[in-house]
Amino acid sequence: MVVKCNSLGLFGLKSYAVEIEADLSRGVAAFEIVGLPDTAVKESRDRVRIAMKNCGFEFPASRLVLNLAPADIKKEGPLYDLPILVAILKAARYITVNTDDCAFIGEVALSGDVRPINGVLPMAIAAKEQGIKKLFVPSHNGNEGAVVKGIEVYPVASIYELVDHLSGRRQIEKAVYVQEISPDLSALDFSQVKGQAEAKRALEIAAAGGHNVLLIGSPGAGKSMLAKRMTGILPAMTFEETIETTKIHSIAGTLKKGAGLVTQRPFRTPHHTVTKIGLSGGGTNPKPGEISLAHNGILFLDELPEFNRSTLEVLRQPLEDGTVSIARATGNYTYPARFMMIAAMNPCPCGFYNHPKKECSCTDTAVRRYLNKVSGPLLDRIDIHIEVPPVEYDDLSRKSGEEESSLIRERVNRARRIQLNRFQDSGILCNAGIDASMFDKVCVLDEKADAMLKKAFDKLNLTARAYDRIMKVARTIADLDQSEIIRAAHISEAIQYRALDRKYWNR
Ligand SMILES: Nc1ncnc2c1ncn2[C@@H]1O[C@H](COP(=O)(O)OP(=O)(O)OP(=O)(O)O)[C@@H](O)[C@H]1O
Ligand SMILES: [Mg+2]
Ligand SMILES: [Zn+2]
Numbered sequence: 001m002v003v004k005c006n007s008l009g010l011f012g013l014k015s016y017a018v019e020i021e022a023d024l025s026r027g028v029a030a031f032e033i034v035g036l037p038d039t040a041v042k043e044s045r046d047r048v049r050i051a052m053k054n055c056g057f058e059f060p061a062s063r064l065v066l067n068l069a070p071a072d073i074k075k076e077g078p079l080y081d082l083p084i085l086v087a088i089l090k091a092a093r094y095i096t097v098n099t100d101d102c103a104f105i106g107e108v109a110l111s112g113d114v115r116p117i118n119g120v121l122p123m124a125i126a127a128k129e130q131g132i133k134k135l136f137v138p139s140h141n142g143n144e145g146a147v148v149k150g151i152e153v154y155p156v157a158s159i160y161e162l163v164d165h166l167s168g169r170r171q172i173e174k175a176v177y178v179q180e181i182s183p184d185l186s187a188l189d190f191s192q193v194k195g196q197a198e199a200k201r202a203l204e205i206a207a208a209g210g211h212n213v214l215l216i217g218s219p220g221a222g223k224s225m226l227a228k229r230m231t232g233i234l235p236a237m238t239f240e241e242t243i244e245t246t247k248i249h250s251i252a253g254t255l256k257k258g259a260g261l262v263t264q265r266p267f268r269t270p271h272h273t274v275t276k277i278g279l280s281g282g283g284t285n286p287k288p289g290e291i292s293l294a295h296n297g298i299l300f301l302d303e304l305p306e307f308n309r310s311t312l313e314v315l316r317q318p319l320e321d322g323t324v325s326i327a328r329a330t331g332n333y334t335y336p337a338r339f340m341m342i343a344a345m346n347p348c349p350c351g352f353y354n355h356p357k358k359e360c361s362c363t364d365t366a367v368r369r370y371l372n373k374v375s376g377p378l379l380d381r382i383d384i385h386i387e388v389p390p391v392e393y394d395d396l397s398r399k400s401g402e403e404e405s406s407l408i409r410e411r412v413n414r415a416r417r418i419q420l421n422r423f424q425d426s427g428i429l430c431n432a433g434i435d436a437s438m439f440d441k442v443c444v445l446d447e448k449a450d451a452m453l454k455k456a457f458d459k460l461n462l463t464a465r466a467y468d469r470i471m472k473v474a475r476t477i478a479d480l481d482q483s484e485i486i487r488a489a490h491i492s493e494a495i496q497y498r499a500l501d502r503k504y505w506n507r
Helices: 038-055 078-091 120-127 140-144 160-165 196-210 221-229 239-252 277-278 309-321 366-372 374-378 393-397 403-424 436-442 447-459 464-480 488-496 501-505
Strands: 002-011 014-025 030-036 062-070 102-104 134-138 152-156 213-216 298-301 323-328 331-336 340-345 385-389
Touching: 002 120, 014 078, 014 120, 030 038, 062 078, 078 160, 102 120, 120 134, 120 140, 134 140, 140 152, 152 160, 196 213, 196 221, 196 340, 196 385, 196 403, 196 464, 213 221, 213 501, 221 340, 277 309, 298 464, 309 323, 309 340, 309 374, 323 385, 323 447, 374 464, 374 501, 385 501, 403 464, 436 464, 447 464, 447 488, 464 488
Parallel strands: 002 102, 030 062, 102 134, 134 152, 213 340, 213 385, 298 340
Antiparallel strands: 002 014, 014 062, 323 331
């Protein structure tokens, strides 16, 4: 007799239905799993057999064949332990209830406990779409599954519990989504950064328009301190952003234990020794990389020149498209990767090149070699370049008077609302996403601004790319100023944020 049990599979961020069939027939005792199982699924065979024994269920002493359908998709990970076990328990008549409207996902420990797995949120969404009414997940993933409305999610701690529940002896309580208390955002506030008015202003513009930023300054100037406070001035995530971000973290296994939704914008700080795969994603069972984990948030690259130059090259495409594609024998995976990049660096190996008080001890060649570790195309993709000078003593010793992040965030939000109105359903979220072909429509300069840009273009020998950056940043500055027309003051400020290429790279 063939019995069936529903489960789910993952391919990138997408999830699909998997059906497990179990056939128990007379013959020599054997246990086979077919349907393209990977090693984890094969190992599942041993775990399930031992878990059953340890929980006092007798393993069928006849020929048992399991088929995981559809057979043409590779099944990955240990999440099939639970549905395989349910199918066997059904075949052996330990479970007799109809489970057609149920689906099961979870890893099973040898003791019979059910262990947490990755990817529960996308699978719960898919289960609901497939018409599944009840989804059984590991107990630690209950909150995550319960995010999805319109499907009952049961957190399962052990297979005893599950069998008791299905046979009506003792009910497992449905999971109810509980929003976690978010860690205190105010712990990292811009008011703690004394002085640095210009750098703060530039970061406010970056937050308002979603622009990438490069911070250059000597050691201890406060670059890392400033960058770490950026998520506190970005607008709150929309519900869609929250779901998308959580899906990525769910698959990557970076959700905190018992977490439901990621409600704060991610702040990722990969170390400069990160590999290409670590940054962009990949591996045999492709996992999202740092750029996808930073989706809807910030990717902070501290000590930019220390990163391997060819590793950084993987950023180029995602910085343009907001997605990353990973080619694998099993297919092409695409993960979202729309992040704001903040990079920080010293100006030279000793750190004091261009320092107002200290002497740089590097040779000219050493400075050049250091700066050239950052490629032109990457620099070109950063809209705002700022110099962070060492903080002045007077600023540092002042007791109060620095603006709090919440006030900055209000202005950022106001500028973002103008942008949402401007772009509506075009798929663009903020000014950083403006395409040069849209300039005529969305970047209208008054006469003075126009003349100023023309003059700067000739005098400073700007490239077409630099021109594009200046237009976008000027658009954001005008939005912060609540001006639909871009004026000379907006243009001149935007030009300043392109001054460092010349000061450092094209000397
Ligand atoms: N403007 C400031 N207000 C208050 N404290 C500051 C300021 N600037 C620097 N500091 C202090 O100096 C420390 C060093 O700053 P931070 O680590 O951000 O420097 P950095 O520019 O990243 O240096 P490095 O190049 O060495 O990484 C901070 O942790 C903070 O305590
Ligand atoms: Mg630092
Ligand atoms: Zn130096």
